[in-house]
Amino acid sequence: MNGNMIKRLLLAVVILLTLMGIGLAGDLKTRLTTLEWPPYISQNIDGQGYVAEVVKGAFKEAGYSDASFVFLEWTETVRLAQVGKADGYFPEYYSATLEKDFEFSDAMPGGALVLAKLKEVSLAYTGKVEELKPFKLGVVAGYINTEEIDSADYLTKVEAESDSVNLKNLFSKKVDVIVIDQLVADMLLSEGLFSKFAGKVEILAPVLEVKPLYVAFSKSSPNMPGVKDDFNKGLASLAASGKMDAILKKHGLEGKVGVE
The missing domain is CATH 3.40.190.10 (Periplasmic binding protein-like II)
Structure with a gap:
């Protein structure tokens, strides 16, 4: 096989790979x-x-x-x-x-998925989801939480479009408790307007799950x-x-x- 034939063969392979949507190395x-x-x-x-x-x-x-x-x-x-x-x-x-x-x-x-509430809200939580039944629970629309929470039709869930809005709903008392990643909560509460509420928020134990x-x-x-x-x-x-x-x-x- 001469050099020209090898070049034509390699070119044909490149074209075929391109048509198949397969990228070359790099x-x-x-x-x-x-x-x-x-x-x-x-x-x-x-x-x-x-x-x-x-x-x-x-x-x-x-x-x-x-x-x-x-x-x-x-x-x-x-x-x-x-x-x-x-x-x-x-x-x-x-x-x-x-x-x-x-x-x-x-x-x-x-990180850990947790429940957060205002310290002034009385909520006795020992890790059982049914203990949340009397309260309005803030969740983010489209988020996966825990299987138990997501399937619990007996809970009153209030959807928010983001974690920030979920926190705002907590501060404005539209909800009593929210589901949130603890590191996300820590970050949001350390910045901007949310920082003034940091001392008013309580993270409930035990955590829901490490996700x-x-x-x-x-x-x-x-x-x-x-x-x-x-x-x-x-x-x-x-x-x-x-x-x-x-x-x-x-x-x-x-x-x-x-x-x-």
Whole structure:
């Protein structure tokens, strides 16, 4: 086989791979949707936050030249991924109810999901969800909470469009208690107008759950299942190399997040 024939064959392979939507080495790219959810991810914090750095780092380990994020409101974040306009979305909690449309990545460390109330509100809580029955419970629309809370039709749930609005509803007494990630609560209560309420909020014990975080990859994406498999391999490499721990340390999250 002469040189010209080899060149023609290689060109044909490149064209075929392009038509099949398969990138060459160093040219792999992915697009994911996400939300403003500091301290985990935000356009306004260093490196866009811990989870953003982990996701980008995992794809880089897997040989991707770019992992781009589109920041949206939560319901739109999920919807665009669901219809395949992005390869997936993150960060998400695991729920079997989502498996019709999504496949979950391997787990990334996440924080504690908790109940928060104003100190002036009398609420005797020992860890039983039914103890919340007499109260208005604030949740964020579209969020996965715990299986028990999400399936509890006997609870009076008041939906908010974001964690910030959920907190505002708590302060204005539209709700009595809210579900929120503890690190998100700590971040929101340390900044801006919310800071004046920090001393008035009580985090109830015990925590609801420690919630690992996932990328939910869309079954409608033409890049599935390869993009999920690539991410999982990259995530394992990131953890094994110590880069995951370095990212956690950079963001001050060592010992504050976990996978169980």
